[in-house]
Amino acid sequence: MKRALLLIATALVAVSVLSAQNAATSTKDLSALIAAAKKEGQLTVIALPHDWVNYGEMIQKFSDKYGIKVNELNPDGSSGEEIEAIKANKDNKGPQAPDVIDVGLSFGPSAQAEGLLAPYKVQTWSTIPADIKDKDGYWYGDYYGALAFEVNADLVKNPPKDWADLLKPEYKGKVALAGDPRTANQAIMTIVSASLANGGSLKDMEAGLKFFDKLNKAGNFVPLIAVPGTVASGETPVTVRWDYNALSNRDKSAGNPNISVIIPASGVVAGVYVQAISAYAPNPNAARLWMEFLYSDEGQIIWLKGYGHPARFNDLAKRKVIPADVEAKLPPASSYAKAVFPSLSDQDSEKAAIADGWDKVVGIEIQKK
């Protein structure tokens, strides 16, 4: 009896000492990290437009808080370009080489496989959902959003509420994609959404392609890539984008024109983006500090202000640390209730099917003229 109690006591002491040490090492690491990062003095990020989930504020706050200069490369860049930038700059320690990347979910594992990433687990690692992170810390989900209809409310008096609405004759010559399905993730996900809303599944894109074929034949589809300018001019008054982009565009337009953002009633697809550190980063400590900042409560709420749901959303909500005014501006949680997250393997088969099928279904029709 006595020995058992002694064992338990020792165990308890050992555990508390160890965890105290762990806690001590974590905070000690962070100040050591901050010092090392400050010594490096700069951080190079890539493909982070200022109005994409409020990265503008994120970069500014990070730079002000730690006094580290942030070089912003290629704000217009795609995930593919970020990867190519790492590869091309392997020997380059100058400001053209990205330290951290923010890419679509499927690029995480492929970049990892090509040896382009360096692992790092942030302090708040355990509160990041397991299905959106790599177990060794090579990449982890940062934020997600759902695809929504972005409508120029001044020109389209009766905005569509669901995918089936888009086929109505009142939308003739008004519906466009916000990207090229052979190039842009947003466009692919749009077709996936259409597929889900029309009887397809995450692995079967036929329904989605058929939907766009119908849309095209009805004359509702405009083969132009929708940008804020074309939405405002009325050339593409109805388009489909990530809700955070649509909402931020709505805010920026400030009524000129009035923009409505509607999450479709069916076929709601959510997409995750992932953060990672480049294996060839010229400023690895600054990169790690950036990650720590992004995944701190402060960073996650900055993303939330940009209408993106951060990875640790559930944890933040549980601990009730989301400011009330930020929460009020988000679309109602019920819209996301039916959101579907395509997995990695889903995305691979989706991409292949759409890339192959798009030309046959829509491309040739346009070309005939």
Add this chain to the structure above:
Amino acid sequence: MRRADKIRESFSWLWFGLGMIYFFLPLLATFLFSLKGRKGILSFAAYGNVLADPQFLKTFLFSLEMAAFTIIVGLVLIVPTAIWIHLKLPKAKGLMEALSLMPFVIPPIVLAFGLIKTYSKPPFVLVSSPALLVAGYVVISFPFMYRTVDAGLRAIDLPLLTEAAQSLGARWTTVLFRVALPGLRPSILSAVFLCFATVIGELTLAVILAWPAFGPYMALVGRDLAYEPAALSIMSFALTWGSIGLMQFISSRGPARRLRRPKT
């Protein structure tokens, strides 16, 4: 003869007029759209927003600087080479044609990544120097510069003039500066204009090599805003045209040309 001239003149006005309609309608449409910066009324609000952005002037001046360097390097490289080929090495014309058209088929992103990859290792670490950007710009201006200078050389029959000048006792420098270059003035000017416009609007090289140029600035504005890009389009068109007009004006006021071309 008078009648033939009159017919020719009316046709000229016709083609010129049609051309101007074709060119100005899109500009007019862009301009009208850019005036919608404020809801319901026509205003220059979009222009105000662009001008208020310090990045507008900063990036334009940077590109202006880069354009100047590119023009100088390009002219120094191409004009003597083109003259040399016409005079001494006509066999190399085919090679020059091929080389000068290559930049069209090399995707700018390939060139940009290639420049980084090649010049980020010792002994030639040029990656952090704007010289690499200028080199890239010179490469993409090759086709335009070579073609205009070549067209000018074809038109002035340089071998004949050189022979004539040399038989009168002129040295090589005289031939170059007093015979060839003056005769090539319109072509060189065209080459300068084309090079200038190319550099001001260039996007990919500047983005990948991470320089604060005007092209990337325009692209950035275009992705987020609705009316400002149209305003920016018009302003950049006007600024570029103004700069080119200025160059044209200065060059026509320069030292009198030694070689008088017969009036056409």
Add this chain to the structure above:
Amino acid sequence: MPRSQALRKASSWLGLAPFLCFAIAFMILPAFSILAGSFMDGSGVFTLANFAHLAKPTILSSYRVTIELSAVTAAIGTVLGALVSYAVVAGGLPKALRSFTVTFAGVASNFAGVPLAFAFIATLGRMGLVTALAKTILEVDLYGSGFNLYSFWGLSLTYVYFQMPLMILTIEPAIVGLRREWREASESLGASSGTFWLRVGLPILMPSLLAAFILLFGNAFGAYATAYALTGGMLNIVPILIGAQIRGDVLHDPNLGYALALGMVVVMLVAIFLYLRLQKLASRWQK
């Protein structure tokens, strides 16, 4: 003596050295260091599979469409540009118009990409200025009668915006060189305008016209941004395919992209070869 002749030959090639060194250092070497990737797969292993992919029907068709687009816009640009250039240089118009046109052409030749696409959308799009005017003033429904800016011909129309000015600038010296005296001489000999052009004017201008044509062809061949902005990738042309592979988020097979680019280099070299042959024929016509 053969030795001094050989030396002279070698020294004349030396004059080409500065340009060649520059071209190799800053164009050929960097470009091919990346395009070498066309011979590799994703993990760096040598393979010819990328080139095998080029034989796919969609890819072959994209090469065909690209060549068609480039040839058509080069041809239209050559003809219209020559006409406008002639009009302002030798057509009896006021001198100021020439300078105006030349400087404008300088700017317009590079007005390409997104701004140009948007300008044409604002003009001839469904909500465009001309479309609206046609409806209200002429009561013509452009889109109802089958016109569509977002098509091969719409894109060609847009391409001409930068092709024509390029032609105007390039052909200017040749037209300047077409001396007035020759025209007057031919007229005094009783030749009509048509005969003049057929026997004197065109043969003299032909080499320059051909040279300008190949320049315009190359210009359109590699053009990417305008096509992407206007047709959103609906039109299957090679530069957009390359973009989709290298910078795209979906397919992302850069090695295939490099193979496509190498394919473009080959097509261009073939075009240049044909052009040089045509130049030889043209110089014979001149005689």
